[in-house]
Amino acid sequence: NAGVTQTPKFQVLKTGQSMTLQCAQDMNHNSMYWYRQDPGMGLRLIYYSASEGTTDKGEVPNGYNVSRLNKREFSLRLESAAPSQTSVYFCASSEAGVSPLHFGNGTRLTVT
Amino acid sequence: QKEVEQDPGPLSVPEGAIVSLNCTYSNSAFQYFMWYRQYSRKGPELLMYTYSSGNKEDGRFTAQVDKSSKYISLFIRDSQPSDSATYLCAMSNYGGSQGNLIFGKGTKLSVKP
Numbered sequence: 001n002a003g004v005t006q007t008p009k010f011q012v013l014k015t016g017q018s019m020t021l022q023c024a025q026d027m028n029h030n031s032m033y034w035y036r037q038d039p040g041m042g043l044r045l046i047y048y049s050a051s052e053g054t055t056d057k058g059e060v061p062n063g064y065n066v067s068r069l070n071k072r073e074f075s076l077r078l079e080s081a082a083p084s085q086t087s088v089y090f091c092a093s094s095e096a097g098v099s100p101l102h103f104g105n106g107t108r109l110t111v112t
Numbered sequence: 113q114k115e116v117e118q119d120p121g122p123l124s125v126p127e128g129a130i131v132s133l134n135c136t137y138s139n140s141a142f143q144y145f146m147w148y149r150q151y152s153r154k155g156p157e158l159l160m161y162t163y164s165s166g167n168k169e170d171g172r173f174t175a176q177v178d179k180s181s182k183y184i185s186l187f188i189r190d191s192q193p194s195d196s197a198t199y200l201c202a203m204s205n206y207g208g209s210q211g212n213l214i215f216g217k218g219t220k221l222s223v224k225p
Contacts, residue, residue: 004155040120040217041217042200042215042216042217042218043156043200043215045213090155090156092155100146100158100161101156101158101202101213102158103148103155103156103157104155105153105154105155106153106154106155
């Protein structure tokens with residue numbers, strides 16, 4: 001049982017380049033989330049999808065877009081990467097509401 | 113005042129010690145309280161999940177919630193080197209939107225053999 005799978009694990013981008021971070025879960029969860037984790041800042045919510053077909057902004061959505069491709073997959077896109085987006089990105093899923101989150105192991109992104 | 117405050121540490125203890133990790137919060141509407149453990153270069157994993165006030169025990173781990181003081185704690189008994197990790201508290205209010213889980217910044221714990 002893989003849980004939440006994120007790809008890629010590492011990525012280096014130049015300023016202005018674009019990329020998509022992929023996330024898939026095999027737990028049949030309704031809700032999926034994208035967080036970023038920075039030293040001294042903790043986990044901050046970028047976007048979430050309460051259910052298939054819906055997405056909503058979190059605390060720090062600027063510079064990002066998301067797509068809930070189907071119930072299993074939730075992608076995060078950086079259209080024009082900036083050094084401020086250097087971070088570790090975590091995808092998570094939950095059954096619904098206030099159910100606990102299950103996290104992937106992260107994508108470590110560096111923007112130069 | 114931030115919604116959730118957590119001392120970042122680092123906290124270093126000898127093997128076998130009792131560890132106390134704490135968070136304070138300001139939003140009295142919070143009713144769901146969680147502790148996550150995060151090993152280096154891994155995602156957070158759920159350790160304890162409690163609703164409202166009271167204690168919950170799971171093996172060497174005990175979670176306490178004191179809503180009157182807006183204070184939650186995680187106790188680790190007989191700590192082991194394998195407990196070395198960052199511990200994140202998280203909380204949410206009932207009936208809120210999906211994205212309202214608030215995390216503390218984490219306390220880094222090191223258990224020395």
